[in-house]
Amino acid sequence: MSPDPWVRAYDLLPVMLSVLLTGALVTLQVTAGAFVLAIGIGLVFAVLRTMPARLPRLIAATYVQVFRGVPVLTQLFVIYFGLAELGLRLDPLTAAIIGFGINGGAYLTEVFRAGIESIHQGQIEAAYMLGMTRMMGLRIIVLPQAVRVVLPPLGNFAVGLLKDTALASAVAAPELTFRGRTLVDQTYLSTQVYLLVAAIYLAMSLPLAHFVRRLELRLGRGRA
Amino acid sequence: MGWPALLAAWMPELLAAARGTIEMTALAFVLAATLGLALALARLSRIGLLSRSAFVYIEVVRGMPAVTLLFLIYFGLTSFGIALYAFAAAVIGLGLNGAAYLAEVYRAGIEAIHPGQREAAQMIGMRHGQVLREVVLPQALAVVLPPMGNYVIALLKDTSIASLISAPELMLRARDLTSEYFMPMQLYLLVGAMYLGMAYPLARAVRFMELRLARGR
Numbered sequence: 001m002s003p004d005p006w007v008r009a010y011d012l013l014p015v016m017l018s019v020l021l022t023g024a025l026v027t028l029q030v031t032a033g034a035f036v037l038a039i040g041i042g043l044v045f046a047v048l049r050t051m052p053a054r055l056p057r058l059i060a061a062t063y064v065q066v067f068r069g070v071p072v073l074t075q076l077f078v079i080y081f082g083l084a085e086l087g088l089r090l091d092p093l094t095a096a097i098i099g100f101g102i103n104g105g106a107y108l109t110e111v112f113r114a115g116i117e118s119i120h121q122g123q124i125e126a127a128y129m130l131g132m133t134r135m136m137g138l139r140i141i142v143l144p145q146a147v148r149v150v151l152p153p154l155g156n157f158a159v160g161l162l163k164d165t166a167l168a169s170a171v172a173a174p175e176l177t178f179r180g181r182t183l184v185d186q187t188y189l190s191t192q193v194y195l196l197v198a199a200i201y202l203a204m205s206l207p208l209a210h211f212v213r214r215l216e217l218r219l220g221r222g223r224a
Numbered sequence: 225m226g227w228p229a230l231l232a233a234w235m236p237e238l239l240a241a242a243r244g245t246i247e248m249t250a251l252a253f254v255l256a257a258t259l260g261l262a263l264a265l266a267r268l269s270r271i272g273l274l275s276r277s278a279f280v281y282i283e284v285v286r287g288m289p290a291v292t293l294l295f296l297i298y299f300g301l302t303s304f305g306i307a308l309y310a311f312a313a314a315v316i317g318l319g320l321n322g323a324a325y326l327a328e329v330y331r332a333g334i335e336a337i338h339p340g341q342r343e344a345a346q347m348i349g350m351r352h353g354q355v356l357r358e359v360v361l362p363q364a365l366a367v368v369l370p371p372m373g374n375y376v377i378a379l380l381k382d383t384s385i386a387s388l389i390s391a392p393e394l395m396l397r398a399r400d401l402t403s404e405y406f407m408p409m410q411l412y413l414l415v416g417a418m419y420l421g422m423a424y425p426l427a428r429a430v431r432f433m434e435l436r437l438a439r440g441r
Contacts, residue, residue: 005303069420069427071384073395074412081402083411166289170388177291190299194292208285224328
């Protein structure tokens with residue numbers, strides 16, 4: 001074993017990279033799963049949030065306030081450790097996807113609500129006049145237009161989510177950060193391993209952020 | 225043990241730990257706000273190298289998870305002979321992370337001021353620094369305050385990740401108590417409620433400020 005940690009890290013690079021890249025795949029998996037779940041939850045609660053009746057609005061507002069007021073790490077621990085205490089033992093990956101999905105759903109509820117509210121009320125009234133139901137009006141008139149308003153914040157959410165999934169390491173989901181921690185335990189090369197981990201996150205998040213920025217510019221230009 | 229006994233055992237410890245959370249939030253905020261301003265000014269500077277370094281810092285730090293930055297500072301620096309207290313490492317990590325975010329907020333604030341005002345200030349003989357200090361920054365403040373408020377709320381919640389490097393704050397105490405009492409559901413719900421109890425009033429205050437500032441304009 002070479003005494004210099006940088007030389008040792010260089011020797012171990014292929015092994016470390018293969019371990020970390022396997023983790024990066026899981027990171028992408030958690031991100032994608034939570035993203036889809038958050039969109040579903042966000043859509044449902046955004047519709048509730050913009051209903052004329054009081055009760056659904058109150059329920060949606062409470063959901064948003066509570067889940068945006070509590071750290072996502074706490075929410076993960078409730079889902080993973082808390083539910084296990086009640087006999088519901090989720091595997092770490094599922095717990096992470098559910099946790100980030102529910103947490104992200106609260107954020108996206110507000111994003112989607114802003115999208116729905118950006119459509120002029122007159123269009124919805126016109127849809128009623130044509131004999132459409134509320135759901136038809138939402139689906140056919142409002143949502144297709146709201147998509148343009150919603151896409152940029154949705155993209156930024158995806159970038160944020162990708163980085164947030166690092167917290168899934170705390171419930172032992174085998175994603176990038178968790179693999180990094182395991183490698184550090186085995187090699188004691190904390191500086192080198194975490195620098196690699198950081199570089200891999202950058203390699204995923206920077207292109208995604210760049211893509212979102214381009215999308216923003218495209219949509220902005222289309223509207224002017 | 226019933227609820228009253230449990231709460232009597234837990235609450236003093238959790239409240240003491242919540243103090244750590246608040247202190248960590250405040251210190252990291254001060255660091256992020258100062259360093260963020262320096263970064264924003266560097267980013268807008270006409271000196272290419274300065275501007276480009278600030279850009280790279282912002283992109284790199286915003287591109288990685290805050291946990292990774294904390295790990296690099298707390299575990300990674302030890303190989304350079306720098307061993308920080310977990311609390312200090314958390315404050316520095318969250319501060320460095322927040323600075324990159326706030327730099328973009330400041331930049332948006334500064335760029336929101338019409339360039340005609342700068343030109344006018346230069347015409348009446350003000351120097352570059354004076355223009356910034358007396359004309360641009362006071363107005364940019366109104367643009368910057370609401371997102372800064374939202375950042376404080378996010379930061380308050382983000383301090384929970386400091387528990388992953390064993391920095392003394394609310395989440396770490398909850399984890400310790402969990403391994404002592406084996407009641408994760410009760411403890412994490414309680415701690416969640418405590419975070420909510422801190423974040424909700426803050427969110428209301430930011431909302432109020434937003435409405436006030438919007439009316440003023």
